[in-house]
Amino acid sequence: xxxxxxxxxxxxxxxxxxxxxxxxLVTLLIELVPGDPAxxxxxxxxxxxxxxxxxxxHGLDKPxxxxxxxxxxxxxxNGADNRYLDYWKGVLTGDLGNSFRTNRPVLGMILARYxxxxxxxxxxxxxxxxxxxxxxxxxxxxxxxxxxNFSSFIALLGISLPTFVIGPFLVYLFAVKLxxxxxxxxxxxxxxxxxxxxxGAALSAIITRMVRSSVIEELGEDYVRTxxxxxxxxxxxxxxxxxxxxxxxxxTILGLQLGVLLAGAIITEKIxxxxxxxxxxxxxxxxxxxYRLVQGCVLVIAVTYILANSLTDLVYRRLDPRIRLS
Amino acid sequence: MNRLAYIGIVVAxxxxxxxxxAPLIATHDVTAINTAMRYAAPSAEHWFGTDAIGRDVFSRVxxxxxxSLEVGIVVVVVSSILGVFIGAIAGFYGSWxxxxxxxxxxxxxxxxxxxxxxxxxxxxxxxxxxxxxLALCIIGWVGYARVMRGQVLKIxxxxxxxxxxxxxxxxxxxxxxxxxxxxxxxxxxxxxxxMAGAVLSEAxxxxxxxxxxxxxxxxxxxxxxxxxxxILYNAPHVLFFPAIAIALTVLSFNFIGDGLREYLDxxxxxx
Numbered sequence: 001x002x003x004x005x006x007x008x009x010x011x012x013x014x015x016x017x018x019x020x021x022x023x024x025l026v027t028l029l030i031e032l033v034p035g036d037p038a039x040x041x042x043x044x045x046x047x048x049x050x051x052x053x054x055x056x057x058h059g060l061d062k063p064x065x066x067x068x069x070x071x072x073x074x075x076x077x078n079g080a081d082n083r084y085l086d087y088w089k090g091v092l093t094g095d096l097g098n099s100f101r102t103n104r105p106v107l108g109m110i111l112a113r114y115x116x117x118x119x120x121x122x123x124x125x126x127x128x129x130x131x132x133x134x135x136x137x138x139x140x141x142x143x144x145x146x147x148x149n150f151s152s153f154i155a156l157l158g159i160s161l162p163t164f165v166i167g168p169f170l171v172y173l174f175a176v177k178l179x180x181x182x183x184x185x186x187x188x189x190x191x192x193x194x195x196x197x198x199x200g201a202a203l204s205a206i207i208t209r210m211v212r213s214s215v216i217e218e219l220g221e222d223y224v225r226t227x228x229x230x231x232x233x234x235x236x237x238x239x240x241x242x243x244x245x246x247x248x249x250x251x252t253i254l255g256l257q258l259g260v261l262l263a264g265a266i267i268t269e270k271i272x273x274x275x276x277x278x279x280x281x282x283x284x285x286x287x288x289x290x291y292r293l294v295q296g297c298v299l300v301i302a303v304t305y306i307l308a309n310s311l312t313d314l315v316y317r318r319l320d321p322r323i324r325l326s
Numbered sequence: 327m328n329r330l331a332y333i334g335i336v337v338a339x340x341x342x343x344x345x346x347x348a349p350l351i352a353t354h355d356v357t358a359i360n361t362a363m364r365y366a367a368p369s370a371e372h373w374f375g376t377d378a379i380g381r382d383v384f385s386r387v388x389x390x391x392x393x394s395l396e397v398g399i400v401v402v403v404v405s406s407i408l409g410v411f412i413g414a415i416a417g418f419y420g421s422w423x424x425x426x427x428x429x430x431x432x433x434x435x436x437x438x439x440x441x442x443x444x445x446x447x448x449x450x451x452x453x454x455x456x457x458x459x460l461a462l463c464i465i466g467w468v469g470y471a472r473v474m475r476g477q478v479l480k481i482x483x484x485x486x487x488x489x490x491x492x493x494x495x496x497x498x499x500x501x502x503x504x505x506x507x508x509x510x511x512x513x514x515x516x517x518x519x520x521m522a523g524a525v526l527s528e529a530x531x532x533x534x535x536x537x538x539x540x541x542x543x544x545x546x547x548x549x550x551x552x553x554x555x556x557i558l559y560n561a562p563h564v565l566f567f568p569a570i571a572i573a574l575t576v577l578s579f580n581f582i583g584d585g586l587r588e589y590l591d592x593x594x595x596x597x
Contacts (some may be wrong), residue, residue, distance in 0.1 A: 017430060018437045032450040057589075160577045162526055164533045164546070165569045168553045174564070176558045183555045263439030267530060273551065282534060286449040298446045306437045 015310050019303060026299045027087040030291050031064050041100050058100060058292065059086050077213040087295075096296040100289050106296035108280065109284070110277060114300070116186070117276035123192050124200030125254060127318050132204045133250075137209025137238060145214055151208055158205025163264060167198040184273040189271035195272040199265060203257045207250055214246030221245075255312020259305030277301060331585020337578035344388055345395035354382035356389045356543050365561035377551060386543035387567050393544050394525045394575060397455070401462045401524040402517050408463065409470025410513065414501050416471065417478025428475055435468040441530060448536040458537050462527050466520060473516050477509035484508075515587045522579035529572050545572045593595040 035038060037060060038051045046054075055061040063078035066085075070076055090097055096106040139151035174194060175183035181194050218224060219242060227237045266278030273279070281297035284290060348515075353373070360380030368375045371383060374383035416427035422487035447461040481487060482505060490504050529539035532546025540547055545568040552558075 014429070014433060018434050021430075021434045022438060026446070028448045029446055032447070034452055105419070156577075160580055161573050162530065162576065164549055164553075165573050166529065168549070168558065168565050168569065171553075171555070172558050172562055174556070176562075211588065259439060263442045266441070266445065267534065270534060281445070286445070287538065291450065294449050298442060301442055302438055304437050305442075309437070 009177050011310070011313070015306070018306060022302050022306065023088070023091055023299060024084070026295050026302070027063070027084050029295060029298070030083075033291060036060070037100065037289075037291050040291075054100075057103075058098065059083055062086065085325065091299070096299065097292045099284075100292050101284070101290045106293050109280065109293065110296055110300050113275060113277045113280045116274065117265050117269070117278060118264060120192065120195055120199060120265055120274060120276055121258060123196035123319075124198075124203065124265075125258065126263055127193075127196050128200035128204035128207060128249075129254070131200075132207035133211055133243075133247075136208045136213060137215055137243065139208065139212040140215025140219070141238060148212070155205040155208040158201045160200070163198055163202075163267045164271060166201050167195070167268060170194050170198055171271070184271075188271075193274075195268050195274050198271065199261055199268040201262055202264075203253075203261065206257070207251060210249055210253060214249060215242055218242045218246045251315060252312055255315060256309055258312075259308040262301055262304055262308070328585050328588060330581045331589070334578040334581025334585060337574055338582060341391055341575050341578065342395060345391040348388050348392045352382075352385035352388045354385045356381065356385045357541050358382070365557070365564065367561070374567040375561065377448055377548070377561075377564050378557070381541075383548075383564060383567055387545070387571050389543045390545040390548060390568060390571060391575075393455075393538060393542060394528060394572075397459060397462070398521045398530040400459050400519045400522040401528075404459070405463045405466030405520065406470045406513065406517055409467035409472075409508075410474045411476025412467065413471035413476075413528065414478050414505070417475040418482060418497065418501055418505070420479075424475070428472070432468055432472060435465070438465075440465040444527060444531060445534065445536060448531060453536055453539050455538050455542075458528060458531055460471055461531075462524055465527075466524065469520060470513060470516055473512050474509060477512060478505055481505045481508050506531060511590045512587075515583050515590065518579055518583035518586060522576045522583065525572070525579070526576050 030037060036051075037058075038054045039046065042050055042054060052061070060083070063082045064084060065078065065082055066080070067075055067077050087097070093106060096110070098104060099106055099109060102109075135151045135154070141149040142148050171183045171194065174180045182188065182191050185191055194272075215238070224237060224242060227241050228234075232240075261275075265274075266277060266281060268274065269276045269278035270282055277297055277300065281294060281301075285294040285297055358381060360376070363372070363376045363380035364378060366372055366376040372382050372384065374387060377386070382393075412427060412431075416424045416432075439588055443465050444458075444461040447464060448457055449456055451457040451461070472545070478501075482500075487500060487504055490500050495504070528537055528544065529546035529549070533542040533550045535547055535550065538544040540551075548568035549565060549572070552561075552568070
């Protein structure tokens, strides 16, 4: 029990430390902008008054950090009135600042798009599992057969082909040639299928391989022999006994991949003009040099990724007693 | 090694030779615009057809190999040197150094989705080859560091290392003349997979408009230019050839990496 509590505290401390570092890195990213953000936003023709006003509105007139380095004065202590602390205060109170372009709250802009990205990621996951589990079971129960080789080949393609190759190919095949789906957008419910398949292809390939090796491994276990000796049908043995144990690693990979899907959705959203967080980051943020919005999007995606991974770790520990006890 | 790894080696060799001899292989000037030949289909004159402003797609795919190879090699070399150095320090000195590096620094870099970090860096630094390479090195080194740390942790306990220590060899000497040569195998696997990753990341960033700016013939930029729905209807070759080039290159280095891993790991090797 003591070990469990200590381990939990250690994991939580590490999680908080990682989140703190990620937020700090994102906060300081704006210092990397060549020149200064105000000139980048307002243009070279902006008057000093306009630049001053812009900097004041967005808190850019304050020093970036607690201390700064100056070639003449060396290290200078700036005190607590700095941009780093301001951003942190904002993050803790749910305020990610205002857009440099529209002056709208960044958090509101992100929350308006976030559900679309989550929807896409979940759809990708459902499609991936829907394809991969039956394919993996077929491959695992027919080891070294034609089905097995075929599923291995499909899985290899899924893993190796990048999203921006699969996506346009799917558009070409299903939207241009067969005309089954609209090439881009999200006007109809079925418009999610092509982006979800694109985003879920790699995951589907990973799960297929995983289910296959799990099934092969579990089929050699004593309990499977016992189940067969009891006279259970092969279908019951596979779906009720083998899959139950074989799916544990799949749960982990699903959790870990949720974060990957959220990050990978950036490219998929661009291909299909899917109005999610990724497109907000690319078009409104990076495209229009709205650095505050970029900071917010990167922060939200990164923190979601970290939390998804940590949650998976917890779920996995609950599911598999061997990990809990080790 | 398995058969796929040999196929990978052949494809990778073709890719590398194409990149090296691009000026001899390309049939046209990659930046030469010919508006009279917009979206021309593949023909004897233009083997892979032409793009939106009449540039020869074959020549651009050939020169694209050069950009991918350049980015891949620089990223693999720089991030492996950095990763090996940091990983070696973590594994060799252990204790708090290891706790800080592998327990904290590695976790921070692994906690950030690689592509997102690269996007963020390029977004703030600005686009360009140098900045793209810098971003990819920043996300790439941690893979090498983890592998190196694991190797050093294992090898430092071997008798020959203890013997070297007993003979009074310095830490530097033990690390670089005794441990390193024995830790190199998994690093080669990592480098091969890292090459695939770097090519893919360069293409991804260029596809998103954050990589090498046009008119440089990056495969990712070419894909981005060819994915418009009108182009897919009328001139799919603009998209297909760079897509095939990326897919084959990434596949080949992944095959080599997987094959090497299997070959170097006696547990996985089929006897």
